[in-house]
Amino acid sequence: MSAYCLATYRSFDEKADFHKKATSIAVGLTVGSWTELPEAQKAQMEKHLGKVISIEVHEPGAGESVSDRYADITIAYPDVNFSRDIPALLVTVFGKLSMDGKIKLIDLNFSSDFMAGFSGPKFGMQGVRDLLGVQDRPLLMSIFKSVVGYELPALREQFYLQAAGGVDLIKDDEILFENPLTPLEKRIEVCLEAAEQATKLTGQKLLYAVNLTGSTSKLAAAAKKAIAAGANALLFNVLAYGFDVLHELSSDPEITIPIMAHPAMAGATYPSPHYGISPSVLLGKLMRLAGADLVLFPSPYGSVVMPREENLAIKHVLLTNDLRKDYAYNAPSDAQLKLAASFPVPSAGIHPGLVPLILRDFGTDVIVNAGGGIHGHPLGTIAGGQAFRQAIDATVQGISLRDYAQTHPELQSAIDTWGIRE
Amino acid sequence: MSAYCLATYRSFDEKADFHKKATSIAVGLTVGSWTELPEAQKAQMEKHLGKVISIEVHEPGAGESVSDRYADITIAYPDVNFSRDIPALLVTVFGKLSMDGKIKLIDLNFSSDFMAGFSGPKFGMQGVRDLLGVQDRPLLMSIFKSVVGYELPALREQFYLQAAGGVDLIKDDEILFENPLTPLEKRIEVCLEAAEQATKLTGQKLLYAVNLTGSTSKLAAAAKKAIAAGANALLFNVLAYGFDVLHELSSDPEITIPIMAHPAMAGATYPSPHYGISPSVLLGKLMRLAGADLVLFPSPYGSVVMPREENLAIKHVLLTNDLRKDYAYNAPSDAQLKLAASFPVPSAGIHPGLVPLILRDFGTDVIVNAGGGIHGHPLGTIAGGQAFRQAIDATVQGISLRDYAQTHPELQSAIDTWGIRE
Missing domain, CATH: 3.30.70.150 (RuBisCO large subunit, N-terminal domain)
Structure with missing residues (x-):
């Protein structure tokens, strides 16, 4: 059989x-x-x-x-x-x-037999939560505003301002490649220094996902170099390299930090109704099978739009055991075969006023990811992060953003700027 | 600048x-x-x-x-x-x-500066012609009929029948992966044995492109194992692995045989008018830049259809120097930077009656590639190859297929079966 x-x-x-x-x-x-x-x-x-x-x-x-x-x-x-x-x-x-x-x-x-060739995410959602010591609320991630052409002090400052606002994760811009102004090891050094400085203020941990780039055969070595330099997470443009490359990186026992999959290039494949591969396969099942600990995908909330039902389909396959189907001919003994869940990260166009909507769609197992919604806050980047954390705290406690904002000026200012969508 | x-x-x-x-x-x-x-x-x-x-x-x-x-x-x-x-x-x-x-x-x-990082096809069109010793006519390639589930003797027989008909290249099916029935080295052994046997009959050389498959990091070693076993060409599913993997393979000095790029998965990216990447970039410029010596793409002639103008756009960028454009700011001294041409291989739905059309579109710098048009010939696979060679000979000499068929029964039989499209 x-x-x-x-x-x-x-x-x-x-x-x-x-x-x-x-x-x-x-x-x-x-x-x-x-x-x-x-x-x-x-x-x-x-x-x-x-x-x-x-x-x-x-x-x-x-x-x-x-x-x-x-x-x-x-x-x-x-x-x-x-x-x-x-x-x-x-x-x-x-x-x-x-x-x-x-x-x-x-x-x-995938059949159980086929899946047995894959160990899935090494950390997964729970592993990422454990690293950060945050179990009970959605996480907050932020993205650098401008990076290309900037030098280390500018990057460090941007990093510090994001970290000091209370974000849990910061990711490199996906278009930041190895470059003389902000080379990988130096970038890790100054950013983790800034993280430490912020931690004294916020009391919380932080993961910094550095962009893993370069020639395919040298990626594993680059990842290990990054780890040796102190990196605690990696960002990876999976679709520019192929799912098998992610699979090999995630299976490498010496790559001991979470891998965040960026969806760059995905729009060349998923949006047409007539051609390509659906988002839940491309950014869902294949990413998780290949071992992505966190998966970014376009949110349904902002300007770069993916329909809500497609977002929910991605979420479903990242979190549940529905990748496996054993068609008639064999019912394997290891039917309990499970991969760790990948953390869903709906991205683009996110501001604090959207947090209730995001949590309604995703529950608490989500990473709220913002760029302009943090850096563009009228009171500055730190306040931008704080406003998001306030929006998350309010929503998790079942308090309306409007009520919570009365005693939280950062949130109030964000609402005044971007409004609330419910 | x-x-x-x-x-x-x-x-x-x-x-x-x-x-x-x-x-x-x-x-x-x-x-x-x-x-x-x-x-x-x-x-x-x-x-x-x-x-x-x-x-x-x-x-x-x-x-x-x-x-x-x-x-x-x-x-x-x-x-x-x-x-x-x-x-x-x-x-x-x-x-x-x-x-x-x-x-x-x-x-x-691409700028000249960017292109300087790429050496392009190692053999290119001229190198493939030199290996085969055929300078003055389009080449003929054939594809196995059925391979999955078949054993070595069946593969050997199919190979022999194709080779004996006078084809210049034979490629593995792209869905033939490493498997216990016909493992790579054994396949090379029996097929090249069959090639030698056919050469005694036809007096011509032949390239056999074996499918390079498996984990990304082991592809280069697999290619070298194939070369050690006598392989004289490789087939590679570029889009399932990424262009950079092809680039690394083609740049490897120990990979000393031509690489044929298969377009598998390309249809997930090029056909939509609104999304994706155009065929001339995906299957043209990027394949050549990454070093494909031969590039397969869907022909405009058969059932798997790509519009003729897109075929001609692919042909143009595979053969000419039009990948490079130096925008205002710098005119580099190495303006003559050139990559070897990649051999265009329009594929699918090809029968001998289409040869005049193919040659009108592509000239002689083309590989006529057939599957069913060879195996499905009423007089058998050998006659199928012969009919194509006759169609090519006639067209190159400016003789109509109908006239040439009067003294070439294999061609006549093909025309009776599939007709002529002019």
Whole structure:
């Protein structure tokens, strides 16, 4: 009995016979041909043959055009056909098929056997909370305002102001690469110095995610250099390097700090209804499988927008055990196989007045991530961080922002500037 | 004076002020903020600031809707802002921006300075011709029919039949990963044995591109193992691993055989008019820059279709020196910097009756690549290869396929089966 990974596609076609199409995918992307095989050979090839699991046809209704006709097709691919790595799985299920008309990969479910090749996030959500010593509230993260072209003292100052406002995590800008003005080790040195200074004020810990960049084969060494210099988290542009690179980094026993996955380039793949890969697969399941401890993705709240239901789908797969589906043929003994959860970080366009909305959508297992909403605070960056922490404290305690703001001028000022969205 | 890489975007927006948008990209993706900087700081930051090069607004005309309003915006990004690697460039020009509404990266031009970090294809088109000893005609490549689940003798037989028909190159199926039935070294052994046997018949050389798969950090070692086993070409699923991985493989002095780039997964990125990256960048400029000696892409002739003009755009950038553009600020002394050409391989849906069309579009600098058009020949696989070689010979000599077929029964049979498209 084989194990199978399941891929679900949304295939648009004005008149296709979707049953025929599904069969042609299941056969074409596995054994190549089937009906013309001799019976004896069929018996031998059966375990390599893809299976059509389901076909749900959506016929255009009132107000829709024929071009809105699609089917959601789920195919089971035998694990025996591919090696236990993400490139092999993706090339199998969506290599050639991605180029075959209007078709989008909308879901992917891994067999227990396939997942056994992945250890998932090394820290995960709980590990990140433990490092920070914060268990009971959403975390707050901030992003540098401007970094390219700036020197160490300017970076240090920006860092200090963010840290002093009470943020839990600070991340490098994803476009800050190795450069002579603020080289990795120096950056870590001055920023952690600033963090320590801030800690004296705030009494809280802080993680600084430094951007891991450069040639692929040198990333692991760069990460270890960063760790030796004191780094306590890494930022990584996963999609510019490939999921397998993240998987190898997260599996490296010498990389002993959390990895934060940045979604840079993701918009080249997820937004079209007709092509690409859905956000819950691209920024959800694959990121977690590859071992991201924290995953950034565009929030539904700001200017860089992803629909709310897609955000919630990402959240769901980062936090629950719904990556695994064991299709009929084998029910493995290690059915409890679980990966640590990845911390969801909806990003972009966040201001304190959105905190109640974010917490309603995500609960407390979320990182509130802000850039302009901290640096653009009328009373300055420190007040910007404080206003967010106040908004979080209020919401967790079930107090309205308006009420809480009466005794918290930083929050009041933020509300005066950006309003409240409920 | 700085050097700049140029990115061109097609940005769709029903009512945006595209000049404002262009400025916000140029500033936002470089120095972060500009107008509010003190003059002294502006002088210092100037060399890091992105520049708006051009904006061409397309207002919807008759028969178009407001959603067809777009602008093509070209921004120059200072090289000083990013390291000389493809991930850094892509994250800079299209990392965050890819997620910012309907926007597609439609062109990318590298400065001479940036290109100096890349040696390009090690063999290139001419090197591949030299290896095969064929200078004056398009090459012919074929693809295995079925591979997954088959054992070595079946693979060997398929290989022999393709080789005996006179093809110049045979490639693994991209979904054939390391597996117990046909492991890499064994596959190379039996296929090259079959190649030798065929050479006795055909008198010609042959390249066999074996699929390079597995974990990213072990690819270079796997390639060297393949070379030690006698491999004379590699197939690589570039987009499943990232361009930088191809760049590192192609730059490795111990990888002494051509690398063929497969477009698997490309359809997740290029086909949408509103999102992603255009084919000429994704499968053209970036593949060549990263060092692909041969590049496969969907042909405009078959069922897996890419528009003809996009095919020609890929061809153009694979063959000419038009990847490089030196924007105003510096005209480098090494202006003659050139990369070897990558061999274009339009693929899918090819039968002998299409050869005149392919050669009209591509000239002789093309590899005619067929699967079903060879294996599905009524007289068998050998005749399938022969029919293609006859079609190529006829077309190069300026003889019509119909005339040539009168004395070439394999070609006649192919024409009877698939027709001629002119």
